[in-house]
Amino acid sequence: MPSLDIVSELELFELNHAVQNTQKEIQTRFDFRSSEVSIELNEKNKEIKIKGESDFQVENVYAMLENHMTKRKVDIQSLDPQDMAASGKFITQLIKLKDGLDSDSAKKINKAIKESGIKVQSSIQGDKIRVTDKKRDTLQQIMAYLKEQQFGLPLQFNNFKD
Numbered sequence: 350m351p352s353l354d355i356v357s358e359l360e361l362f363e364l365n366h367a368v369q370n371t372q373k374e375i376q377t378r379f380d381f382r383s384s385e386v387s388i389e390l391n392e393k394n395k396e397i398k399i400k401g402e403s404d405f406q407v408e409n410v411y412a413m414l415e416n417h418m419t420k421r422k423v424d425i426q427s428l429d430p431q432d433m434a435a436s437g438k439f440i441t442q443l444i445k446l447k448d449g450l451d452s453d454s455a456k457k458i459n460k461a462i463k464e465s466g467i468k469v470q471s472s473i474q475g476d477k478i479r480v481t482d483k484k485r486d487t488l489q490q491i492m493a494y495l496k497e498q499q500f501g502l503p504l505q506f507n508n509f510k511d
Contacts (some may be wrong), residue, residue, distance in 0.1 A: 352481040354508040359448040367417040423502030
């Protein structure tokens with residue numbers, strides 16, 4: 350029976366490259382000369398920290414990061430920016446990374462599948478949702494339907510089997 354898995358996985362390899370490209374751009378930009386601006390990725394805690402001397406600089410670095418992520422085809426919905434915090438002469442912004450389906454998001458997606466009116470069987474299995482049906486066309490309809498919806502996190506469809 351045809352099936353597919355709905356997951357939300359973050360490609361840390363591509364994200365790491367996007368952060369490195371942002372660091373290179375910070376070093377070459379004229380408006381950041383003679384000021385302390387930095388961006389660092391903490392893969393273990395799944396967060397990015399942007400540090401600058403003004404909130405304007407932090408916002409610019411965030412925009413550059415989004416641009417580089419888009420170029421590397423990393424969905425920017427995986428970013429969860431926190432409020433900026435001032436400490437001394439620096440402004441820092443912590444950006445948490447969304448990786449994996451939590452139970453609330455999985456329930457929302459499962460509910461949306463049920464409410465779509467498309468007759469498929471779906472079940473939550475840990476950090477993924479397994480969708481099965483007799484026809485693969487129906488699974489493709491579900492994929493198209495979920496791509497139109499906004500759940501606040503990037504969705505990938507993998508393990509498509511006939």
